[in-house]
Amino acid sequence: MPKVSLTVNGKPVSVEVENRTLLVEMLREQLRLTGTHVGCDTSQCGACVVHVNGASVKSCTILAVQCEGAEVLTIEGLAAPDGTLHPMQEAFREYHALQCGFCTPGMVMSAIDLVQRNPQGLSDREIREGLEGNLCRCTGYHNIVRAIAAAQVVMHGKAKELPRAAE
Amino acid sequence: MYEFAYHRPASVAEAAKLLAADPEAKLISGGMSLIPVLKQRLARPSALIDLGAIPDLVGISVTATTVTVKGRTTHAAVAASAEVRQAIPALAELASHIGDAQVRNRGTIGGSIAHHDPTADYPAAVLALGATVNTSRRSIAADDFFTGLFATALEPDEIVTAVDFPIPEKAAYVKFPNPASRYAMVGVFVAKGPMGVRVAVTGAGANGVFRHAAMEEALAKSWSPEALEGITTPAEHLNTDIHASREYRAHLIGVMAKRAVAKAG
Amino acid sequence: MGYEGIGASVRRREDLRFLSGRGTYTDDINRPHQAYAVIVRSPHAHARIRGIDISAARSAPGVIAVFTGADMAAEKIGGLPCGWQVKNKDGTPMAEPPHPVLAIGKVRHVGDPVAVVIAETKAQARDAAERIAIEWEVLPAAATMEAALQPGAPSVHDDVPGNVCYDWHLGDKAAVDAAFAKACKVARLELVNNRLIPNAMEPRCAVGEYDAATGDYTLWTTSQNPHVIRLLMGAFVLNIPEHKLRVVAPDVGGGFGSKIYHYAEEAIVTWAAGKLKRPVKWTADRTESFTSDAHGRDHVTEAELALDDQGRFLALRVRTLANMGAYLSTFAPCVPTYLYATLLAGVYTTPAIYAEVKAVFTNTVPVDAYRGAGRPEATFLLERLVDIAALEMGIDRVEIRRRNFIPKDAFPYQTPVALQYDSGDYHRTLDEALKAANWDTFEQRRAEAARRGKLRGIGISTYIEACGIAPSAVVGSLGARAGLYEVANIRVNPTGSITVFTGTHSHGQGHETTFAQLIADRFGVPMSQVEIVHGDTAKVPFGMGTYGSRSLAVGGSAIVRASDKIIAKAKRIAAHLLEASVEDIDFKDGMFRVAGTDRVKSFAEVSLAAYVPHNYPIEELEPGLEETAFYDPKNFTFPAGCHICEVEIDPETGEVEVVNFTAVDDVGRVINPMIVEGQVQGGVAQGIGQALLETCVYDEAGQLLSGSMMDYTMPRADDVPCIQVGTAVTMCTHNPLGVKGCGEVGAIGAPPAVIGAVVDALRDYGVRHIDMPATSQRIWRILDAGRQRLAAE
Structure with a gap:
């Protein structure tokens, strides 16, 4: 079987896969990184979004063998080693931007890429449009948008602490 | 997915050789169209030849007259390119609305036009701007490139290496997305430039992207949304599905075209 | 730590695991030596199975077993049961045709399961599934209710000619007819309530396991109600006694109704695990979900509202066709009847209502409850009809509603369609x-x-709904084959921390937080001392699960009742420790106090005494501090x-x-x-x-x-x-x-x-x-x- 060597959440790994193995299958089945989810089979839902070489991609629509030499970041690799959450994770919690949690890993990974690509800051409307590749069935998106709007302030260094949600 | 062999050539020549040697092999660039097809088991290639390791195939260059986008350049790269935004803002704008952010991070211009999905955005730009498609063996004019639904003039072992877009005087793209898939249900690209006045319609045609002769004629006389008033699109060669009948698509072509002309200024 | 009790927007405790990728959804569970199941489904809406040739699949690489409906029939595996029986107008029971786990004889909708392939990997199972050759005799399909009700329409079930599941009614027809006869205005509306596909973001998944040493079965499944699945699958399908069957519904990625029902795949993996002596996992692809998860809504309705010259509602007449799909899903029959017609009064004083509902079999995926279930259908028709009446009478839309509202001093209010609003x-x-x-x-x-x-x-x-489902005696008289109480078990641990076992299930609702707030409030302990456990029949005594907005109203009430029992016992222990009369013990903010004194014992001290009963009223009280409550609601909530x-x-x-x-x-x-x-x-x-x-x-x-x-x-x-x-x-x-x-x-x-x-x-x-x-x-x-x-x- 072919072997693919890459870095996942900062750790070098080497995995035997079939050529047809998708990145998400390798992450979930072989590396047991089950935080990345599969919610559809038509590349619509975005539950499987991870970062490959710093860009958000749907890990259900890329072959594991295409990731030779790549740096992959999943939801499991987001928090600091001491457990401190990434500002986006913290914002999702503070603003109740998740309910069942299934779309959440992909949503968070997409949101981080969205904010990173837009250092000028995003309006609520732009955030909604930027989430085109991610479906959530629980929240109605309202609190996801609020969370991302709050997180970008911290991620762009405009505030040290996350703005708190009103009680 | 059915299992397949996988090759990762380092040059276009090597890729072309692999492709020529195996008629059942397929090229994979970003994979945004191909992988979903493979996952549904609707295709069974013997091998995938991945263009992902060929550095020569990535990049954007701009001259006084032409924007050249190499075949494996991602939509995100085109959308983010300051040079493209300067030279052909409509092209950058189109690229910034293809699929979703994750599709744009992987999907490539070469893959998009070689696949010629009838709902893809890029074919409208290629056709309306009168671009030239450069391949591993020749140059193909846009008017000769798209030959039908999921069909192009590419030979089985031919690889898209770059697309040259003549810089227009005015251009704009407006689309009405399918509410479910968000692919173009109707997309209209209008352009006025060295190639004349050209109007290309994607998403709607039963045979893929097409030029709209009546609109081109009207706009050549008078470049204004009002010039398109009263011009209808015959519905019989348009797609119909649960989201849009061919009559609705025909109507939307008119609306999108006017909006595109207005946007182009 | 801020205030954590009732009324506080406490941030959710479950979020940390979900946000760090450490949730445990069913598909995240992998058992040692696990095999993978792929279901072969019907590509036809209606067809007879002339023959199934599994030989090529059986010999494909990695294949462990292939089973068809005949294999299950040979072992006398039962069909999927329906949990609610609705009666026809004449009192006869509804048509209730069998619902085989794997199709026998014919298929009745696209997606109907026909065979299962079990292999070492999912890819091998899928490769082999394509090698199953089925000879079909394609039959004309009744794809819509209109088609199914045509004379001579194809019968979805051979023994249900005409495709009518039931023809039911509710209300006073004579009173309604009389009111229409004297009405000043009649507003009419025909409408379709569109069929929906729930699409919870997590596709369904089931993992079955059999322990040959003990004879115990375990099923991990994406369910909103694991005890209900254990009861239905154990008793009616696989004949596994409940004490030998454990059902676990771990983190579940949304349900919206679609994960209430007992599905074929749950029975397939459990049964196959027993036969193969290996864990078997099945995970739906989204495309598969579209043709195998129960759909929602799908009504065609004619409605008429009679009004007087002031726009006051006199009577409502409703005729509805409700699509059941090809089989009766677990709770399907009650949705367009007792969850629908009973809501037709809305928030209005309409004195007379008569509704007729005909449920129809079609060659489509079964239809069952989807978020709201019956109540959105009732509300949509009523509110649209009120708007039309207002428009046609030239009365403002807000004003016509005000004129017909049930006034706030009229509660409890008895509607003409069975419910009493509190x-x-x-x-x-x-x-x-x-x-x-x-x-x-x-x-x-x-x-x-x-x-x-x-x-x-x-x-x-302006809507109303009935939820907090439901008083058992009431639903029993209406055809429910189950009680709808809820269960809470509260275990106070020796050091005073509290574990709550609830029969409700959280698949996004945040019970781990809300219920912990309740406990923190009742016991005066920090939330960090409280654990909420749900979703495992081996841990939770019993429960009916989560749907119909019932978790807090019914499950939360059970927690309150169990808490009351704990506090009552703890007061007796405290009275003993404080050498006071139990009537003199107050419990507040986590402290037991002899009223009017400074003599106190903390909750933790009393808990410890219950488990280390050295100084303890052992003649009067058992040691330990654990109580269970079954709460059966007196009414729906509104x-x-x-x-x-x-x-x-x-x-x-x-x-x-x-x-x-x-x-x-x-x-x-x-x-x-x-x-x-x-x-x-x-x-x-x-x-x-x-x-x-x-x-x-x-x-x-x-x-x-x-x-x-x-x-x-x-x-x-x-x-x-x-x-x-x-x-x-x-x-x-x-x-x-x-x-x-x-x-x-x-x-x-x-x-x-x-x-x-x-x-x-x-x-x-x-x-x-x-x-x-x-x-x-x-x-x-x-x-x-x-x-x-x-x-x-």
């Missing part, structure tokens, strides 16, 4: 919503939109509210944008406002989805045209607006918390408000009603026809 204040929710939505200044916004070339409209709905929607329509394309949405709901007492708001917002988004985007489309042959997310329009972030949520509370009078429920209000209240807004926006085009979903194409056709009519005039 509390509510409909004028108040209306007033607050009108204010929050700036209803009075809408015409300015309409004019401003017109200047931008947009058609702007506003819509309103959340109600007012939803207001504003839309703008692009007149050139027909595209609708929801620009404002305001919800003011009476959900009873609010434990965690943050979670309540989130529940309402999510429900509203699904309501907007039904109103504008989502619909399930079958062609005449019974092929599902909206069979993937490429064609079924799921609401995305830019399809929904900022959703403004408020509450205006009256307490439920019959449960100890005063809570009513909030999970479904959005999906119930939103659709008529959205459609009302769309119709209002198109008021110059002679439109009185638009069926859902109001897609751009549907609206463009109305606009186009209107323009052509105007041009012709």
Whole structure:
């Protein structure tokens, strides 16, 4: 079987896969990184979004063998080693931007890429449009948008602490 | 997915050789169209030849007259390119609305036009701007490139290496997305430039992207949304599905075209 | 640590694991030596199986076993049971045809399971599944209710000619006829309540395991009610006694009703695990979900409202056809009857109501409860009819509602359709919503939109629902084959920490937080000392699960009752320790105190005494501190509210944008406002989805045209607006918390408000009603026809 060597959440790994193995299958089945989810089979839902070489991609629509030499970041690799959450994770919690949690890993990974690509800051409307590749069935998106709007302030260094949600 | 062999050539020549040697092999660039097809088991290639390791195939260059986008350049790269935004803002704008952010991070211009999905955005730009498609063996004019639904003039072992877009005087793209898939249900690209006045319609045609002769004629006389008033699109060669009948698509072509002309200024 | 008790927006405790990728959903579970199942499904809506050749599949690489319906029949495996029996008008029971786990003889919908392939890997199972050769005799299909009810229509079930499952009615026909005879005005409406596909983001999954050493079976499954699955599958399908069957529903990625039911795949993996002595896992692809998860709604209705000259409602007459699909899913029969017709009074004093419901078998996926279940259908028809009556009588939409509201001093209020509402204040929710939505200044916004070339409209709905399902005796008399109480077991650990075992199930609702707040409030302990356990039949004594907005109203009440028992016992222990009379012991803020003194024992000290009973009233009290309560509600709860929607329509394309949405709901007492708001917002988004985007489309042959997310329009972030949520509370009078429920209000209240807004926006085009979903194409056709009519005039 072919072997693919890459870095996942900062750790070098080497995995035997079939050529047809998708990145998400390798992450979930072989590396047991089950935080990345599969919610559809038509590349619509975005539950499987991870970062490959710093860009958000749907890990259900890329072959594991295409990731030779790549740096992959999943939801499991987001928090600091001491457990401190990434500002986006913290914002999702503070603003109740998740309910069942299934779309959440992909949503968070997409949101981080969205904010990173837009250092000028995003309006609520732009955030909604930027989430085109991610479906959530629980929240109605309202609190996801609020969370991302709050997180970008911290991620762009405009505030040290996350703005708190009103009680 | 059915299992397949996988090759990762380092040059276009090597890729072309692999492709020529195996008629059942397929090229994979970003994979945004191909992988979903493979996952549904609707295709069974013997091998995938991945263009992902060929550095020569990535990049954007701009001259006084032409924007050249190499075949494996991602939509995100085109959308983010300051040079493209300067030279052909409509092209950058189109690229910034293809699929979703994750599709744009992987999907490539070469893959998009070689696949010629009838709902893809890029074919409208290629056709309306009168671009030239450069391949591993020749140059193909846009008017000769798209030959039908999921069909192009590419030979089985031919690889898209770059697309040259003549810089227009005015251009704009407006689309009405399918509410479910968000692919173009109707997309209209209008352009006025060295190639004349050209109007290309994607998403709607039963045979893929097409030029709209009546609109081109009207706009050549008078470049204004009002010039398109009263011009209808015959519905019989348009797609119909649960989201849009061919009559609705025909109507939307008119609306999108006017909006595109207005946007182009 | 801030205040954590009732009324605090405590941040959710479950979020840390979900946000760090450490949730445990069923597909995250992998058992040693696990095999993978792939289901072979029917590509036809209706066909006889002439033969199945499994030999090529059986010999494919990695294949362990292939089973068909014949293999299950040979072992006398039962069919999937239905949990509710509805009776016909004449008192005879509904038609209840068998629902085999794997098809026997014929298939009845696209997606009907025919065979299962079990292999070492999922890819091998799928490769082999393609090698199964089935000889089909394709039969004409009854793909729609209209087709199924035609004379000579194909019979979905050979022994149910005519395809009618039941023909049921509710209400006083004679009184309704009499009221119509003297009515000043009759408003009429025919409508379709569009069929929906639930699409919880987590596809269904099941892992079965058999322990040959003990003979015990375990099923991990994506379920909203693991005890119900254990009961149904163990007793009716696989004949496994409950003490040998454990069902675990771990973290579940959304349900919305679709994960209530007992599905074939659960029985298949459990049975196969026993036969193969290996764990077997099945995970649905999304495309598979579209043809195997129960769908929702799908009604065709004719309704008439009789009014007097002042616009007061005199009577309501409703005739509904309800699609059951090809088989009866677990609770399907009750949805268009007892969860629908009983709600037709709405918030109004309509004195006479008569509803007839005919349930129809078709060659489509089974239809069952989906968020709201019956109540959105009732609300949509009633609120649309009220709007039409107002329009046709020239009465303002708000005013006609006010004239007919049940007044707040009329509770308890007995409706003519069986329910007795306990509390509510409909004028108040209306007033607050009108204010929050700036209803009075809408015409300015309409004019401003017109200047931008947009058609702007506003819509309103004042809805009620019955939830907190449900009093067992009541539902039993109506045909339920189960009780609908809820169970709580509270285990106080020796050091005073508390573990709560609840029979409800959280799949997004945040029970681990809300229930812990309840306990923190009752016992005066920090939430960090409280653990909420759910979803495992080996841990939780029993439970009926989560649906019908019942978790807090029924499950929370059970927790309160069990807490009361704990406190009563703990007071007796404290009295002994403090050498006082139990009547003199007060319990407050975690301390037991002899009233009027400074003699106290902490909750932890009393707990320790219960488990280390050295100084203990051992003659009177057993050691230990653990109590269980089964709470059977006295009545349903009745959340109600007012939803207001504003839309703008692009007149050139027909595209609708929801620009404002305001919800003011009476959900009873609010434990965690943050979670309540989130529940309402999510429900509203699904309501907007039904109103504008989502619909399930079958062609005449019974092929599902909206069979993937490429064609079924799921609401995305830019399809929904900022959703403004408020509450205006009256307490439920019959449960100890005063809570009513909030999970479904959005999906119930939103659709008529959205459609009302769309119709209002198109008021110059002679439109009185638009069926859902109001897609751009549907609206463009109305606009186009209107323009052509105007041009012709």
